[in-house]
Amino acid sequence: MNFPADYEPPKVWEWNKENGGQFANINRPVAGATHDKDLPVGKHPLQLYSLGTPNGIKVTVMLEELLEAGHGGAEYDAWLIRISNGDQFGSGFVGVNPNSKIPALLDRSGPKPVRIFESGAILMHLAEKFGAFLPTEPSLRAEVLSWLFWQVGSTPYLGGGFGHFYAYAPMRIEYCIDRFAMEVKRQLDVLDRRLAEVEYVGGSEISIADFAIWPWYGAALAGGAYNAAEFLQVDSYRNVQRWNEAIAARPAVQRGKQVNSTFGPDDQQMHERHDASDFDRFK
Secondary structure (H helix, E strand, O other): OOOOOOOOOOOOOOOOOOOOOOOHHOOOOOOOOOOOOOOOOOOOOOEEEOOOOOHOOOHHHHHHHHHOOOOOHEEEEEEEEHHHHHHHHHHHHHHOOOOOOOOEEEEEEOOOOEEEEHHHHHHHHHHHHHHHOOOOOOHHHHHHHHHHHHHHHHHHHHHHHHHHHHHHOOOOOOHHHHHHHHHHHHHHHHHHHHHOOOOOOOOOOOHHHHHHHHHHHHHOOOOOHHHHOOOOOOOOOOHHHHHHHHHHHHHHHHHHHHEOOOOOOOHHOOOOOOHHHEEEEEE
């Protein structure tokens, strides 16, 4: 392999400096807590610790959709975890998610609190808990779960791959951007072809597959994330655009997108959510 003349790979990679870029301060090779900090606990059985990034939006959309469908037991407290401040490395958060990533959910509805981390696992837990948004018929269930895990496996190429090298890296590297841009376009084509056949990703009914995929390939990418929509020709994926607009128009989705948000206009940011009445100020 040919490396630049001024770069010599180390014999052993060790962290001894921040590597530049927007998220360099949290990119370290060790796990575990860096400081002691207990997590707050609210009044509801479901305690969510998150941030309004695409991965966080998956869960708040799911919770708001459950409430919209009449599942009162899905009431929840949503606490803000500011990853740029290192909140995810506090001892309390690490106790719920040893991987120190948002979102993390603590289900306190039973005799013993249950921790669930990784957004796909949280969606499955809630779907099975409330018997909603996950079909029970075997072939339909398999389809939904296949697309759920498609998102889990695909999106790192979009966010950590393309998004990082195109928008956040301290320097633009042509090879990296080209490689990940082509993969993102391939993924959009996969999704577009699927949505040419069905109304929602899993079939005729909305499901946790949509809640997982939409925040990335709908709200984020089709909405202009990384300022790359034109570069990626996002508008050319007409079926993705149709689906994106349909999901975005749902009242529960609009609420879920606001929860734990620290982006956009101040009057659209709900840093914490503890009751349905918290949305009244947005009306």
